[in-house]
Amino acid sequence: MTISREPIWDDAPASKLQATLRHLTTFLSSLGWAARIFIESAAYFPSTLVRRDSRTVLMSQLYVTGIRTLPVVTVVSLFTGMILALQVGLELRRFNQEMYLGAAVMVSLIREMGPFSCGMCLAACVGSAIAAELGTMKVNDEIAALEIMSISPVRYLAAPRILALIMMAPLLGFFCCVIGTMGGGIVGVTQLGVDFGQYMASAISMADTKDLFVGLLKAFVFGAVIGTVSVSEGFGTSMGATGVGKSTQRSVIVSFLLILMLGYMVTRVCYQ
Amino acid sequence: MNTPLIEFDNVVKKFNGVAVLDGLSFTVEKGEVLALVGPSGTGKSVTLKHLVRLLTPSSGRVLVDGVDVGECSSKELDKIRARIGYLFQGGALLAWMNVFDNVALPLRECTNLPESEIERKVEDALAAVELSAAKEKYPAEISGGMQKRAGLARAIVRSSDIVLYDEPTSGLDPVTSVTINRLIRKLNRELGITSVVVTHDLQGALAFADRILLIKDGKKVECATCEEFVKSDKPAVKEFLAAMKGELK
Ligand SMILES: Nc1ncnc2c1ncn2[C@@H]1O[C@H](COP(=O)(O)OP(=O)(O)OP(=O)(O)O)[C@@H](O)[C@H]1O
Ligand SMILES: [Mg+2]
Numbered sequence: 001m002t003i004s005r006e007p008i009w010d011d012a013p014a015s016k017l018q019a020t021l022r023h024l025t026t027f028l029s030s031l032g033w034a035a036r037i038f039i040e041s042a043a044y045f046p047s048t049l050v051r052r053d054s055r056t057v058l059m060s061q062l063y064v065t066g067i068r069t070l071p072v073v074t075v076v077s078l079f080t081g082m083i084l085a086l087q088v089g090l091e092l093r094r095f096n097q098e099m100y101l102g103a104a105v106m107v108s109l110i111r112e113m114g115p116f117s118c119g120m121c122l123a124a125c126v127g128s129a130i131a132a133e134l135g136t137m138k139v140n141d142e143i144a145a146l147e148i149m150s151i152s153p154v155r156y157l158a159a160p161r162i163l164a165l166i167m168m169a170p171l172l173g174f175f176c177c178v179i180g181t182m183g184g185g186i187v188g189v190t191q192l193g194v195d196f197g198q199y200m201a202s203a204i205s206m207a208d209t210k211d212l213f214v215g216l217l218k219a220f221v222f223g224a225v226i227g228t229v230s231v232s233e234g235f236g237t238s239m240g241a242t243g244v245g246k247s248t249q250r251s252v253i254v255s256f257l258l259i260l261m262l263g264y265m266v267t268r269v270c271y272q
Numbered sequence: 273m274n275t276p277l278i279e280f281d282n283v284v285k286k287f288n289g290v291a292v293l294d295g296l297s298f299t300v301e302k303g304e305v306l307a308l309v310g311p312s313g314t315g316k317s318v319t320l321k322h323l324v325r326l327l328t329p330s331s332g333r334v335l336v337d338g339v340d341v342g343e344c345s346s347k348e349l350d351k352i353r354a355r356i357g358y359l360f361q362g363g364a365l366l367a368w369m370n371v372f373d374n375v376a377l378p379l380r381e382c383t384n385l386p387e388s389e390i391e392r393k394v395e396d397a398l399a400a401v402e403l404s405a406a407k408e409k410y411p412a413e414i415s416g417g418m419q420k421r422a423g424l425a426r427a428i429v430r431s432s433d434i435v436l437y438d439e440p441t442s443g444l445d446p447v448t449s450v451t452i453n454r455l456i457r458k459l460n461r462e463l464g465i466t467s468v469v470v471t472h473d474l475q476g477a478l479a480f481a482d483r484i485l486l487i488k489d490g491k492k493v494e495c496a497t498c499e500e501f502v503k504s505d506k507p508a509v510k511e512f513l514a515a516m517k518g519e520l521k
Contacts, residue, residue: 010330012289053380141364145426148324148358149378150350 001036003153003235004144034232037158038224041231044152044159054160061164066172069125073118073172074179080117081180084108085187089194098194102203105184106177110207110215114177115169116263119222122169123255127230130161131251134234135244143235153235162227169223170216177215214270221262226255275338277302277434277466278323283332285318285490292318294490295332305460305467307477309512310487316470317361319487320436323468324353336434354382357427357435361470363419365411365426371398372407375425382430397425400455402448417444424452428459435459437469441476449473453480474516478502486512 008026013019048054088104134157137143146153181203188194233251237243276299285293292315300306308316321327322334328342335341336352344352365374375397379390398404401421406414411422420443427435437456441449453473457480459465471477477484478498485495486509493508494501502513 004326006327007288010286010288137366140362141360142366144321144326145358145360145364148326148353148356149382150353151377151381 001040001154002147003138004147005033005236030232030236033236034228037154037232037235038162038228040154041159041162041228044155045163047155048159048163054156057156058160058164061160062168064129065122065126065164066168069121069172070175072125073121073176076117076121077114077176077179078183080113080176081105081109081183081185082187084113084180085184086191089188089192093192098188098192099198100202100206101184101188101192101194102181102199102201103206105188106181106203106207107211109177109180109184110211112215112218112263112267114180115173115215115218115222116259117180118169118173118176118219119226119259119263120256122165122172122223123226123230123252123259126165127226127255128248128252130227130230131234131237132244132248134231135237135247138235138237139240139243158231158235161231162224165223165227166220167223169226170219173216173219173222210270214266217270218263218266221266222259225258225262229255229258274302276300277304277337278468279333279335280319280322281333281335283319283322283329283334285315285322285327286330291330292490293322293329296487296490296492297332298485298492298495300466300468302466303460303464304482305456305469305480307481307484308468308470308487309472309474309477309484310493312472314487315490316487317438320358320438320468320470323434323436324356324358325349354430355433357430357432359420359424359427359435359437359440361438363411363416363423365419365422367411370408370410371403371414371422371425374411374422375407375429378426378430393429394425397429398422400428401425402451417448420444421448421452424455428465431463432465434466434468437467437471439470439472441471441473449476456480474513 008029009022013022048058084105085101089098089101092098092101092104143153146156185196185199188199189196230251233247233254237247278300280296280298283293283296284291296319308319310316318327322329323336323341325341333340333342339348339352341349341352366377369377372394376390376394379385379393395404398407401424403418403421403425406418411419414422420440424437424440427437440456441452444452453476456467456469460467469477469481481498483495483497484501486493488508494504494506496504501509504510
């Protein structure tokens, strides 16, 4: 597929109505375009793993996605767990049910808050960087140069980035759950007087394998969405530096919105 | 008469209702060097982009070796692109690779040459643009003129039969400019490379080009050999030449 796209129309819109219709059509076609970028990247995943040069790119992307984000992800998930524990714990204490604190924190983390906070971190740290990098390449004609050399930008640039996000998101989501549970435990022990052993016992006894799988599925979906959104925003950039700023911003906003909505959808589908 | 290698046939290109190219027609014969001159913003870069389908005409046809570039299948397009080297106005080097790897990229990705052969070709191309000393540097570490020369090396490294140069000498010092102009001429003479050179350096163009095409407001004003071009009595050409001379005074 060609990444150097032109506008569909080359004449100016004749009326307000036509301009609106064109905006709508452009929006819909960019949805289809993003879907094609994802599908075509997915077709290149095996070769990304096999070819030596693209494996090098994949490795550096995995490092950027999985390791460089660890400090932020750790802090975010730690505090998510602590907040959850404090809010739930204070309520539980009113009914003398503090022994269930571990279960409440753990279940909400693996079902929703773990993948969610990991998705937010990835969209903000990694997705924005991808959109800005590819957007800059686009406005500097580097993408066009690749296409002229018959090097597919989807294989060369999109596939390793999206694959790295898909591989790392579930791992980071799981990491979020672990750290969050620890954070909740700290609050439970220090603020609410819960015994740590009891906290962990309740956490582990209530957590279902299904919950874990649904949580990991969510993280996987979020990884794919963040990758696709930021790559297609980057590839769709035009209008110089301002355009790069705009597509970076849009990639974060659209990723956030989709993470929220898809989080709900997955829950809906898996728990009914 | 045999068919020209490159043919623009009444090409109109509109952006948002504004015609940037307005019925442009010209041909380039095989083995010819055509200099494309004209005021800034008249669509010189746009013209070059049509030759590799980075842009498609709103109406009219662009033919490369008889194939309609705007309409052909993607397979045919790949074949045409493989024959064309392209120097972008901004260089368009990849930021995470050093100069050597940037120049080697088209060879590594699109050919099966052994690494030693690639190395030899890249060294030759870098030597031709006098950039051998900077091959380990990254694009951000070299000057704009050096980036442009690295882009030029990448455009010629595949020894394509057509090379499109978008302002190869703008931003370069006069001495290096002369070297680059000689290189364009040499590639054409020795390897028979057909070239289209967008340039603001008319003095240089007179030295290396077979013909000069002046466009203004997306229309062809004059297309003639160098001798005829300087003698042309069309007002727009005279104005252009007068501005050149004024600059030299
Ligand atoms: N993608 C695009 N979208 C809208 N307008 C464009 C686009 N590309 C070029 N133009 C317009 O086409 C005109 C010609 O641009 P072009 O880059 O070809 O000029 P040029 O002749 O190469 O000038 P210069 O000598 O300064 O490089 C400009 O006025 C520009 O506004
Ligand atoms: Mg230009």
